[in-house]
Amino acid sequence: MAKDRSLVRASDIGAWAYCRRAWYLAQVRGVAHARPEVLHAGTQAHAQHGQQVRRAGQMQRIGFWLVIGGLALVGLLVIGALMGWGMNP
Numbered sequence: 001m002a003k004d005r006s007l008v009r010a011s012d013i014g015a016w017a018y019c020r021r022a023w024y025l026a027q028v029r030g031v032a033h034a035r036p037e038v039l040h041a042g043t044q045a046h047a048q049h050g051q052q053v054r055r056a057g058q059m060q061r062i063g064f065w066l067v068i069g070g071l072a073l074v075g076l077l078v079i080g081a082l083m084g085w086g087m088n089p
Helices: 010-018 020-028 036-083
Strands: none
Touching (some): 010 020
């Protein structure tokens, strides 16, 4: 698959800022990295972090809706108490 040269990723900017020559050799000349296992480990770590971020977002949304549901329930109970619902005559 060909790289989209119009897309500039943050990792490309970081690699270029760290070592312009290494970026040039990897991105322009296509020279293989001396330690590909390090790059693979970094890719795996970023993928795992991305999953954790997505899961945290899901949990935050679930928590938000649980709070909304709890507030609605409390509101109904307060209204019920004020209107005398559930009181034995």
